[in-house]
Amino acid sequence: MLRLFSLCLLLTGPVPLVAQEPGCTLILPRYVFDGTELVEHHAVVVRADTIAAVGHVDRIQVPQGCTVREYPAATLLPGLIEGHAHLLLHPYDETPWDEQVLRESYAERAIRGANHAVRTLQAGFTTVRDLGSEGAGYTDVGLKQAIEKGVIRGPRLLVAGKAIVATGSYGPKGYTEQVAVPLGAEEADGVDGLTRVVRDQIGHGADLIKVYADYRWGPDGEARPTFTQDELNLIVEIANSSGRPVVAHAATPEGMRRATLAGVATIEHGDGGTPEVFVLMAERGVALCPTLAAGDAISQYRGWRKGVDPEPARIRAKRASFSHALAAGVTIVAGGDVGVFPHGDNVRELEMMVDYGMPTLEVLRAATSGNADVLGLGNLVGRLTPGLLADLLIVTGNPLEDISALRLVEEVFIGGQTVYGPDRED
Numbered sequence: 483m484l485r486l487f488s489l490c491l492l493l494t495g496p497v498p499l500v501a502q503e504p505g506c507t508l509i510l511p512r513y514v515f516d517g518t519e520l521v522e523h524h525a526v527v528v529r530a531d532t533i534a535a536v537g538h539v540d541r542i543q544v545p546q547g548c549t550v551r552e553y554p555a556a557t558l559l560p561g562l563i564e565g566h567a568h569l570l571l572h573p574y575d576e577t578p579w580d581e582q583v584l585r586e587s588y589a590e591r592a593i594r595g596a597n598h599a600v601r602t603l604q605a606g607f608t609t610v611r612d613l614g615s616e617g618a619g620y621t622d623v624g625l626k627q628a629i630e631k632g633v634i635r636g637p638r639l640l641v642a643g644k645a646i647v648a649t650g651s652y653g654p655k656g657y658t659e660q661v662a663v664p665l666g667a668e669e670a671d672g673v674d675g676l677t678r679v680v681r682d683q684i685g686h687g688a689d690l691i692k693v694y695a696d697y698r699w700g701p702d703g704e705a706r707p708t709f710t711q712d713e714l715n716l717i718v719e720i721a722n723s724s725g726r727p728v729v730a731h732a733a734t735p736e737g738m739r740r741a742t743l744a745g746v747a748t749i750e751h752g753d754g755g756t757p758e759v760f761v762l763m764a765e766r767g768v769a770l771c772p773t774l775a776a777g778d779a780i781s782q783y784r785g786w787r788k789g790v791d792p793e794p795a796r797i798r799a800k801r802a803s804f805s806h807a808l809a810a811g812v813t814i815v816a817g818g819d820v821g822v823f824p825h826g827d828n829v830r831e832l833e834m835m836v837d838y839g840m841p842t843l844e845v846l847r848a849a850t851s852g853n854a855d856v857l858g859l860g861n862l863v864g865r866l867t868p869g870l871l872a873d874l875l876i877v878t879g880n881p882l883e884d885i886s887a888l889r890l891v892e893e894v895f896i897g898g899q900t901v902y903g904p905d906r907e908d
Contacts, residue, residue: 505530507898508548510539513880515559517851517865520843520882526558528872531897536866553876556892559846560864561608561873563853564637564828565817566750566771569595569602569610569625570618573824575783580654583617583666591618595625599636601826604902606891608873609638609854609863611817613692613729613750614645617666623687635901638873640857643688644668645731646679646717648708651699667694676713680720691721693746695730696737705754707737714744727858729771735759742768748815748856753777753796755803760810769813769856772804774834775827776819804838814840815856816849829888836885846881872898 506529514524527535570591615622622641629636645667653665670679700706718728730741733753748769818831835845854864863873874895879887893903
């Protein structure tokens, strides 16, 4: 018997065995984080693609003949969930956003997306909410379908397709009026236009609807609200009637207020959020995805030497808004706007959440069970609970002591199958 399993038997007594059942695995790590708490001397039984049992090693029921997997210095936890990514984008310091939208073909962007999906898996993220194809049409829907068919490896995806923007508010600027410039999103306005576009996106396979509730279209290029309250209400009503949530890009207090009153599921970014707006969000059950890492990355692309130079005003303001959200009790979604910075570096957001004042345990919950609940996946993933899918992550060390232990990935499972680790060389 393997060393740790033997030690557990000596310390706690034998693991009870029941009738032999092939195709099961007993996982024995040092620590188990179940989506809520971190404990020691616990084990998990996986049967086929499902978690069959979780419990202390001296009480868990284990089918006879289970394969035993021992991880004596590791933590087992649910596969991490990325709350805000763009698999079809790559870092802006490599190629600016405008250049990606205007010069990269759908084929190139799809191939990049497939590569990014693999890197995301290798980082331990088994589910991703991808919030917009950024000018690549419904390529994100095709990427999701290719993963589901087994054509490529990748995380479980929720995709938004084309984000919805108010006419004139969004897209590359500075071109002459006779040039038709791809926007990177889909324009729609008013009752007829918004009704048609929301329904058309649903028909093309969008799992959710993303709307820009504000954008940088003010007289001096400052962010201002885009859609009226009635327009946002309509978007949410149509999407919700199909069983789909709406997420809102919003950074201004008024854009956030309107989106919250309309009933969106999450607000993305929220840089300019005030204590009053965050209280309203908490009252209405609207979550915040702060995307701390995106602003951090962009500031560095613009010349900020992190750790050397004083923090720019943008970073100081972001710390303050995040602190206000925590104080108000707003549900926090863990999502970094990955694609602005490299795919596979997703843990960067979790590290920054801790650095910005969120307790490490709460960050671990946000990246697993919390994100699962907000994304409507709590009955499938996000917890180590019997009956849920065996999307699992094994990392060296204890992430409750140091969140960066999440970077030390040993093995990743989706549906009980190893997708990254010692059993795979690719």
